[in-house]
Amino acid sequence: MSADALFWDCIVVGSGHAGSCAALTARDSGCQRVLIVEKSPPEWVGGNGYFTVGAHRTVHDGLHDLLPIVTNVAPEAAANIDLAPYTADEFTRDIMRLGDSRSHPDVVKALVDGSRDAVQWLAERVNVPFILAFHRQAYLVNGRQAFWGGLALSVEDGGKGLIAADRAALDAAGVETWFDTAAVELVADGDTVVGLQVSRDGESITLRSAAVVLACGGFEASRDLRSQYLGPDWGRAKVRGTPYNTGDGLALAQRVGARLTGDFAGCHSTCWDANAPDDRGDRVLSNQFTKSGYPLGLMLNAKGERFVDEGEDFRNYTYAKFGRAIISQPGGFAFQVWDSTTIPWLRKEEYADDVVEKIWGDTVEELAAKLVEKGLQDKDAFVQTITGYNEAAMAFQAEQPKAKWDPAVKDGVSTQSSHLHLALPKSNWALAVEKPPFLAVKVTCGITFTFGGLAIDPETAGVVSNATGKPIPGLFCTGELVGGLFYRNYPGGSGLTGGTVFGRKAGREAAQLSGAAR
Structure with a gap:
C-alpha cells in the first residue's frame, strides 16, 4: 500500500445516509481526500438508511414550500392537497412529548433548526428524488389528499432511492469507500484523535487523518447488547435493517474516553x-x-x-x-x-x-x-x-x-x-x-435502531469527553450514534433528518481541521 493511502483529510466510519452526508460535506467544504470505511461487503452498502422509506421530517411553511423540491406533484394536482405548515415549535414539541421531555434541548434545537436547510441541500446537492408521501402520510378523503402527522416528505423508491442518490453524489465528488474494512481502534495523540486503525484483507492498517466521523449506527444488530441494555425479551426481536450495526462506534469512542448519554433502554421498533x-x-x-x-x-x-x-x-x-x-x-x-x-x-x-x-x-x-x-x-x-x-x-x-x-x-x-x-x-x-x-x-x-449513544456538541457534532465535558479534538459523530436526542419514542422521519443535519456539521468541522493541518 502506498504512503498516500495512509493519509486522509477526513475518515468516515459507516456508509449509511448520515455518514454519506458527512463525507460529501467534508469534500465540498475543502477536504481533498475523504475516505468512508465500511465493514460490510458492497452489497450491504447504505446501513439502515437503505431499509427506510426515505421519510424526512422537516419544518416547512406548507404545500407551497415543499412543492419545489418534490417530483411527484403535477400543477393541476396541487389544488387537491391539504398540507398544513409544520413549525419549529411543533417539531420540538413532538420530540419532547414523545420522549417525556428528557431529550437534550440543545441537540433537539440543532436538529429542528437545521431540518429545512438539510432537505433543501439533499434535493439540490445530492439530487435526492423527494416525493410527497401520499402512500404513507395522506388519505384520500372527500376527493382531497389530506396529510397528517407532521410528516410529508419521502423518497422515490424509498431508502433504495436515497442511498442510490448518496452513492452517485459521493462517486462524482471523488469520495472513496473501502468495503469489508472494519474499524478496530481510534488512534490518539494525547487527547486528540489523529487517525483510525482498520482491518482490511486480513491486514491491520493505521490510517492518519485530521478528523474521524463515527457514523456506524447503534447496537441493534447485536443480540447480546440488546439483551444487556434493553432486556432479555429483546433477544428475540427481528432486525429490520443491516446486520452490521453491532455497537462498534460506541466501543471505539469509549476507549478514547467519550461520554455515553441517552436512553440505552430505548429504541426505535x-x-x-x-x-x-x-x-x-x-x-x-x-x-x-x-x-x-x-x-x-x-x-x-x-x-x-x-x-x-x-x-x-x-x-x-x-x-x-x-x-x-x-x-x-x-x-x-x-x-x-x-x-x-x-x-x-x-x-x-x-x-x-x-x-x-x-x-x-x-x-x-x-x-x-x-x-x-x-x-x-x-x-x-x-x-x-x-x-x-x-x-x-x-x-x-x-x-x-x-x-x-x-x-x-x-x-x-x-x-x-x-x-x-x-x-x-x-x-x-x-x-x-x-x-x-x-x-x-x-x-x-x-428493531430499527437504539437510542443510547454518544454525547455531542450540538453545534459541531464533536464527541464529548467524559473527563473534560468538552469535545474530543478530531472526533465527530452523526446518525444513530448520536445520544440524547430520542427517549422511549420518537416522531417518524426524524432519524434521517438528524443524520443529515449532524453529518453536515461534522463534515464542515472536519474540513476546518484538515485545512488547519495543511
Missing part, C-alpha cells in the same frame, strides 16, 4: 412481519415488512387480548413504541385484525398478497380458529375481546351519531360512551369490526 428474517433486513422487500395498519383495526396478543390503544395517536407517533409493546407479549407476537370496511384502506406495499401472509375468516369465530395454528392460545377470549370492543364502539356511535370516522385526523371516534367504555380504550378511528370477511396478519417486533 415497530410492528414487523412475523415471517420476516430474524437477524437482518431483506434487501428487496426492505421496509415492506412494516405493518402499520393497526390504527384502522385492532391488535390482539396470543391470549386474545388487546394491549395498546390502537387509536392513541397517528401511526408515526406510536409505531416506535408499539413494537416494544409487542415484544413483551406472550411469545413476542400479536395479530392485527380488520373487517372489510377498513381492509381497502391498508397500504398495498405492506399488505399486498405477495408481501404478507393473510389469514381470512367469514366470521370472527372462524378467524380465531384459524389463528390457533398461528399461535393463538385462547380463541374464545379472542372472540370475546372483539365482541366487547364492537359493543363499545357501537354504543359510542349511537350516542354520537354525528361523529365522523376520518383516518386523516384524530377524529375522536372512540369506544368511550357515557354508559359503556373499555378499560383500554381505542381513542380514535374506533369502527366496529363486524363486516365480513375478516383479515388477520401475524406481527412481531422489528
Whole structure:
C-alpha cells in the first residue's frame, strides 16, 4: 500500500445516509481526500438508511414550500392537497412529548433548526428524488389528499432511492469507500484523535487523518447488547435493517474516553412481519415488512387480548413504541385484525398478497380458529375481546351519531360512551369490526435502531469527553450514534433528518481541521 493511502483529510466510519452526508460535506467544504470505511461487503452498502422509506421530517411553511423540491406533484394536482405548515415549535414539541421531555434541548434545537436547510441541500446537492408521501402520510378523503402527522416528505423508491442518490453524489465528488474494512481502534495523540486503525484483507492498517466521523449506527444488530441494555425479551426481536450495526462506534469512542448519554433502554421498533428474517433486513422487500395498519383495526396478543390503544395517536407517533409493546407479549407476537370496511384502506406495499401472509375468516369465530395454528392460545377470549370492543364502539356511535370516522385526523371516534367504555380504550378511528370477511396478519417486533449513544456538541457534532465535558479534538459523530436526542419514542422521519443535519456539521468541522493541518 502506498504512503498516500495512509493519509486522509477526513475518515468516515459507516456508509449509511448520515455518514454519506458527512463525507460529501467534508469534500465540498475543502477536504481533498475523504475516505468512508465500511465493514460490510458492497452489497450491504447504505446501513439502515437503505431499509427506510426515505421519510424526512422537516419544518416547512406548507404545500407551497415543499412543492419545489418534490417530483411527484403535477400543477393541476396541487389544488387537491391539504398540507398544513409544520413549525419549529411543533417539531420540538413532538420530540419532547414523545420522549417525556428528557431529550437534550440543545441537540433537539440543532436538529429542528437545521431540518429545512438539510432537505433543501439533499434535493439540490445530492439530487435526492423527494416525493410527497401520499402512500404513507395522506388519505384520500372527500376527493382531497389530506396529510397528517407532521410528516410529508419521502423518497422515490424509498431508502433504495436515497442511498442510490448518496452513492452517485459521493462517486462524482471523488469520495472513496473501502468495503469489508472494519474499524478496530481510534488512534490518539494525547487527547486528540489523529487517525483510525482498520482491518482490511486480513491486514491491520493505521490510517492518519485530521478528523474521524463515527457514523456506524447503534447496537441493534447485536443480540447480546440488546439483551444487556434493553432486556432479555429483546433477544428475540427481528432486525429490520443491516446486520452490521453491532455497537462498534460506541466501543471505539469509549476507549478514547467519550461520554455515553441517552436512553440505552430505548429504541426505535415497530410492528414487523412475523415471517420476516430474524437477524437482518431483506434487501428487496426492505421496509415492506412494516405493518402499520393497526390504527384502522385492532391488535390482539396470543391470549386474545388487546394491549395498546390502537387509536392513541397517528401511526408515526406510536409505531416506535408499539413494537416494544409487542415484544413483551406472550411469545413476542400479536395479530392485527380488520373487517372489510377498513381492509381497502391498508397500504398495498405492506399488505399486498405477495408481501404478507393473510389469514381470512367469514366470521370472527372462524378467524380465531384459524389463528390457533398461528399461535393463538385462547380463541374464545379472542372472540370475546372483539365482541366487547364492537359493543363499545357501537354504543359510542349511537350516542354520537354525528361523529365522523376520518383516518386523516384524530377524529375522536372512540369506544368511550357515557354508559359503556373499555378499560383500554381505542381513542380514535374506533369502527366496529363486524363486516365480513375478516383479515388477520401475524406481527412481531422489528428493531430499527437504539437510542443510547454518544454525547455531542450540538453545534459541531464533536464527541464529548467524559473527563473534560468538552469535545474530543478530531472526533465527530452523526446518525444513530448520536445520544440524547430520542427517549422511549420518537416522531417518524426524524432519524434521517438528524443524520443529515449532524453529518453536515461534522463534515464542515472536519474540513476546518484538515485545512488547519495543511
